[in-house]
Amino acid sequence: MTIKTLLAGCCATALYAGAASAQEVRLFSFEGYAEPEWVDAFEAETGCSVSATYTGSVDEMFARMQGSDGADFDLISIDTSLFGRYTGQGLLQPYDMSKIPNVANLLPAFQDVAEAQIDGETYGVPIAWGSLALIYDNEAFPDGVDSWEALWSAENAGHVLALDDANNNVTNAAIVLGYEDPFNLTDAQFEAVKQKLIEMKSNLISYYAGFEEGVNIWENSQARLMFSMGEFQAVELAERGFDVTYAIPKEGGIGWLDTWALSKGAQDTDCAHAYVNYYLNGTVGPTMTELKGYGNTTSESAGLDYADRLVWLAPVEDFDRRVQVWNEVKAAN
Secondary structure, three states, X not given: OOHXXXXXXXXXXEOOOOOOOOOEEEEEEOOOOOOHHHHHHHHXXXXXXXXXXXXXXXXXXXXXXXXXOOOOOOEEEEEOOOHHHHHHOOOEOOOXXXXXXXXXXXXXXXXXXXXXXXXXXXXXXXXXXXXXXXXXXXXXXXOOOOOHHHHOOHHHOXXXXXXXXXXXXXXXXXXXXXXXXXXXOOHHHHHHHHHHHHHHHHHEEEEEOXXXXXXHHHHOOOOOEEEOOOHHHHHHHHHOOOOEEEEOOOOOEEEEEEEEEEEOOOOOHHHHHHHHHHHOOOOHHHHHHHHHOXXXXXXOOOOOOOHHHEEEXXXXXXXXXXXXXXXXXXXXX
């Protein structure tokens, strides 16, 4: 099964980190995957302590993993399009699935995800899914926003936020431009994508790195449109009193499926396996959905009914080229 078949069902802030101690699992993830609602119970039940570091982007996560050869972390949260990039650099190791019996709790759609299987071994265990959609202010847009092109409209100059992320910006621009395969671009398409992204810069307040940074900029600026990192930002904005809508525009939106992946440099693989197993116990997933708005992989997620309108992330033609294009976009006037 590939991710494209899934119809049922992305401010680097260190919470606390450091050298691994006995019975400790060190997480490097996006926000929402290490909440006290389940971490406290996990620690009490297993005797394994949890340290967590949050990342602002997939590019930052890869750079830090590459810089330490994976030695700084035990588990990382990566989406299913990234396994080739990580395994190509020797940064991951396969799981001992006998230590994760709770995989039996995965919904059928997530039981056998091809992108997380390499040479017959499991390198990623699905934990959450969602999208990179459009957030807009309801007062500014009483009739709604149904197209990504709003990010380029001259009427919205000085009111747009966008995440600082190479692959997702390139992919989303390709979707907006109507390309059939946004993960395998031609030279001409790369150039068109670059120019499209440069054109959006005249409307930007800024780029942001990380869920929290994006929400903070929105709160302290004239933002009314955001290329978002996911459902959690809409939840957080609503909690801060903003009247916003989270929407999948008519062109479609990026869909992601996050997994826990086991670092090649993991120092406590027993606690790492235990944390993954605990995450699939049938209660953590729904709690995460309630708190953060992500879809989970062990129960149907109420309200997340747009999976069939998503373009699921897939391995790309040349990740390094996408990073280069994105750097050129950011450097352009």
